[in-house]
Amino acid sequence: MNATLYWRCLRAVIVREGLRFVHQRERFFAALVRPLVWLGIFAVGFRAVLGLSIIPPYETYILYEDYVTPGLVGMIQLFNGMQSSLSMVYDREMGSMKTLLVSPLPRWYLLVCKLLAGVLVSIAQVYVFFAIAWFWGVQPPELGYLAVLPALVLSGLMLGALGLLLSSFIRQLENFAGVMNFVIFPMFFASSALYPLWRIREGSPTLAWIAGINPFTQAVELIRFALYLQFNGTAFLAVTACLVLFLGAAILAYDPGRGFWVRRGGPAEQG
Amino acid sequence: MDCFETAPPEPRAIPGGAPADPILAVEGLSHSFGARVALDGVSFGVPAGRFTVLLGLNGAGKTTLFSLITRIYNTRRGSIRVFGFDMRRHPAQALARIGVVFQQPTLDPDLTVIQNLRYHGGLHGLASADIEARAGEELARIGLAERADERVRTLSGGQRRRVEIARALLHRPSLLLLDEPTVGLDIELRRQVLDHVHDLCRERGLAVLWATHLIDEARDGDGVVVLHGGRVLASGLVEELRAAAGVATLGDAFARLTEKKVRQ
Numbered sequence: 001m002n003a004t005l006y007w008r009c010l011r012a013v014i015v016r017e018g019l020r021f022v023h024q025r026e027r028f029f030a031a032l033v034r035p036l037v038w039l040g041i042f043a044v045g046f047r048a049v050l051g052l053s054i055i056p057p058y059e060t061y062i063l064y065e066d067y068v069t070p071g072l073v074g075m076i077q078l079f080n081g082m083q084s085s086l087s088m089v090y091d092r093e094m095g096s097m098k099t100l101l102v103s104p105l106p107r108w109y110l111l112v113c114k115l116l117a118g119v120l121v122s123i124a125q126v127y128v129f130f131a132i133a134w135f136w137g138v139q140p141p142e143l144g145y146l147a148v149l150p151a152l153v154l155s156g157l158m159l160g161a162l163g164l165l166l167s168s169f170i171r172q173l174e175n176f177a178g179v180m181n182f183v184i185f186p187m188f189f190a191s192s193a194l195y196p197l198w199r200i201r202e203g204s205p206t207l208a209w210i211a212g213i214n215p216f217t218q219a220v221e222l223i224r225f226a227l228y229l230q231f232n233g234t235a236f237l238a239v240t241a242c243l244v245l246f247l248g249a250a251i252l253a254y255d256p257g258r259g260f261w262v263r264r265g266g267p268a269e270q271g
Numbered sequence: 272m273d274c275f276e277t278a279p280p281e282p283r284a285i286p287g288g289a290p291a292d293p294i295l296a297v298e299g300l301s302h303s304f305g306a307r308v309a310l311d312g313v314s315f316g317v318p319a320g321r322f323t324v325l326l327g328l329n330g331a332g333k334t335t336l337f338s339l340i341t342r343i344y345n346t347r348r349g350s351i352r353v354f355g356f357d358m359r360r361h362p363a364q365a366l367a368r369i370g371v372v373f374q375q376p377t378l379d380p381d382l383t384v385i386q387n388l389r390y391h392g393g394l395h396g397l398a399s400a401d402i403e404a405r406a407g408e409e410l411a412r413i414g415l416a417e418r419a420d421e422r423v424r425t426l427s428g429g430q431r432r433r434v435e436i437a438r439a440l441l442h443r444p445s446l447l448l449l450d451e452p453t454v455g456l457d458i459e460l461r462r463q464v465l466d467h468v469h470d471l472c473r474e475r476g477l478a479v480l481w482a483t484h485l486i487d488e489a490r491d492g493d494g495v496v497v498l499h500g501g502r503v504l505a506s507g508l509v510e511e512l513r514a515a516a517g518v519a520t521l522g523d524a525f526a527r528l529t530e531k532k533v534r535q
Contacts, residue, residue, distance in 0.1 A: 005396030012393020016382070023381040095375030102341045103394035104366040110394075257345040 009105050010113045017117035031079065031125050032132075035072035039133060043068050046194075055196055057228035069138045070224035071193025073126050073148075074216060077156045080122035082184055084114065085163030089170050108251045115164060115247070119156035126152055144227040151226035155219035158239050161246035162215070168253035191217040215242040292355060293318045294368075294446045294478035295340070300349035302335055309335040311501040313349070317446065317478045317494065322469055324489040324509075325482040326525065327498035333482040334374070336498070337450045340480075341371055354445050367395065370439030374450040378431055378438075380424040384415065387423060388438055395442040402441065409437035413467070429460035433467065440471070446478045447471070453488065461488075486522045495521070497528055504528045 021028065047064040054061060091097035100110055130145060166179055190211045192200075197217070201208035211217050218238035225232035293316030300313040310332045317323045327333050339346050340353075342362050351358040353365040378387050385406060392402035410416045413433040415426075423431060432452060439447060449468065453461040465488060472479045481488065489495050489509050496506040505512055505528055509521055516524035 008393050008396050008398070012390050015393070016379070016386070016390045019382055019386060020379065094377070095373050096377045096379065098341070098343060098371070098373050099377045099391065100394065101343055102366055102369065102371050104363040105394070105396070106363070256342055 006105065006109065009103065009109070010116065013100075013110075013113040014117040014120060017114075017121055021121050027083075028125075031076060031083075032128060034079065035076055035129055036132060038072050038075070039065060039068065039136060039138075053198075055198070057225045057230040057232075063137070065133075065136065065138050066140075067196070068194060069133055069140075070227055071191070071220050073129065073152070073223055074155065074191075074193055074220040075188060076125050076129060077122045077152070077159050077219070078184060078188060078216060080118060080125065080156070081159030081161075081163035082166070082179060083163070084118035084160055085165075085167035085170070085179070086176050088114070088164065088167035089172070089176065092167075093172065107254060107256065111164060111251060111254055112247075115157060115160045118160045118163075119153060122156045122160075123149070123152050140227045141229055144229055147229050148223055148226040151222045154236070154239050154243065155222055158215060158219060158243040158246065161243055161250055164250040165246050165253065168250060187214060187216040190214055191220060193217075193220050215239065218242070292316075294354055295480060296350075296352040297336075297340070298350050298352075300336070300339065300346065300351065302339060302347060309501050310339075313498070313501070313503050315496045315503055315506045317480050319445065319478050320472060320476040321494050322472045322479045322481065322490075322492075323494035323496060325480055325496050325498060326484070326486065326489060327482070328484050328529075331484075331498045332501040333498060334450060335501075337371075337373075337448060337482060340448060341369065342366060367442065368445045370442065370444035370447045372432070372435045372439050372447070372449040372452050374452070374454060376431060376435070378423045378435060381422060383420050383422050384410065384426070384434055385419040387434070388441060391438045392441050397442060405441050405443075406437070409440055410434075413437055429456055429463065432456065432460075432464055436464070436468065436471075444477075446480070448480050448482075450482045451484070452481070453483070453485070486525055489521055497525060499529050 043065045046068075058066070088097065091100070100114070101107065103110055127145075162183075166183065170176060170179065188194075190207060191214050192211060193216070197208050197211055200211055215238065218235040221232050222235035222239055225235065295317040297316070298314045300310055301308070302310040313332075313336065325333055325336070338344055340351055340358070342358055342365075346359055351365075354368045356365040356368070358365045379390070382390070388406040388409075389399075389402055392399075392406070397405075406419070407416065410419055413430075413436070415430060415434065415437075418426070418430075423434070426434065436447075436449075436452075447468070452468075453464055456464065468479060468481065469490070471477055483489075491509050493509050494507070495509055495512055497504045497512070505515070505524075507515070512524045513519070513521060516527050518524050518527060
């Protein structure tokens with residue numbers, strides 16, 4: 001009986017997020033155009049500049065487009081994670097988050113529902129991107145499309161949890177630009193999404209070290225290996241550990257007894 | 272946590288509950304944000320079938336009180352019981368019995384009316400069949416049944432408010448909370464919404480707590496709780512408050528109460 005209630009709640013949140021996504025067509029196209037621009041323009045130009053040696057999980061020489069595709073998949077999920085944090089802040093400002101929070105189900109579960117719904121939306125985008133990339137000539141092993149699914153779930157959860165955590169620190173929508181500058185860009189550029197770590201090391205060992213401990217690098221590597229039917233244990237552990245850490249902190253931050261509700265007097269306190 | 276589904280009001284054989292107990296019982300409730308005291312020893316009750324107006328100026332502490340009753344954040348001092356369930360110890364059971372209409376609009380404008388209601392029903396763990404049936408009933412009641420598949424964006428302000436009230440009733444709560452629900456509505460719409468909730472209160476025996484700063488929203492026979500500077504200055508029926516202050520209107524009674532408070 002109890003499990004039924006939990007399931008109905010999860011289903012309702014997923015349906016709502018899905019509908020919202022479908023209704024916001026601009027958001028759908030923006031989410032898709034962004035990685036395609038990188039793939040279609042940046043990658044083509046960059047191909048000539050960057051020579052790649054054979055590194056795991058690849059077994060042959062690959063084109064730069066092949067290399068960058070897992071990174072762009074990571075980018076889709078990173079933007080989605082931040083988008084969900086944006087929508088949390090928006091919901092809080094608009095009051096619609098209260099509708100969620102007065103549900104009798106435990107608050108941590110409501111947050112997890114939000115998170116899962118966001119991850120499903122991101123995975124749908126990723127597969128549309130895969131399909132277009134396939135026509136572009138990026139054709140990993142067919143089974144890879146299946147093997148990458150659990151990796152996408154895990155990395156999506158981790159990046160979504162990070163977004164959730166950040167949303168508890170952002171006071172207002174305007175501050176979201178700061179998140180772009182201080183979170184998304186550094187995470188994306190200081191990672192193995194665009195160039196392999198050994199390449200970065202040639203330029204700057206410090207940056208390579210930073211990129212190595214960047215959770216986003218781990219997420220991208222997990223996806224990259226899974227897409228080529230290999231399992232990257234280090235990346236798996238790192239992404240899982242980050243997920244536990246970020247989600248735990250986000251749940252604490254949204255706890256009714258502590259965190260920002262109490263600090264700031266709740267959403268839109270008016271007296 | 273056991274099942275909190277919307278069982279019909281069972282005999283209240285619940286910790287501390289006697290049949291005459293109010294649906295909402297607030298006792299010795301205090302809350303502060305840092306040094307600012309928002310609520311100071313607030314106590315009052317809302318019985319079944321009573322339309323109770325929580326009357327206070329802006330900044331009186333109404334929204335803080337609502338946030339505590341809906342557990343947006345936790346009660347620190349004092350207690351809130353809903354249907355005998357303590358909000359701190361049995362939040363799930365207490366919340367399952369509350370329907371809320373917030374001051375800000377909380378419907379999703381891009382979704383249809385019925386999609387909004389389904390979302391809410393799901394959050395409360397209702398079965399799909401129940402949601403459809405009850406949503407149909409509630410929408411018919413407010414004359415919006417044929418607009419169920421239209422986006423909320425296309426509805427007028429008054430219609431949206433009524434949909435929010437319908438949504439709050441979907442899980443059959445015993446207590447309906449409304450935080451300044453007539454903000455932004457014109458006089459005629461205000462009257463309609465007010466009539467509508469009075470009817471619900473009478474017909475279904477709902478306990479209603481209606482927060483407002485508009486004195487004329489309280490009618491004879493309604494309960495009133497006057498909140499000022501985080502304290503309850505008076506509570507009782509509208510006519511009782513008038514008689515106690517020895518004045519002709521509730522407005523005068525309110526002015527006298529808050530004036531005295533200022534002089535102290």
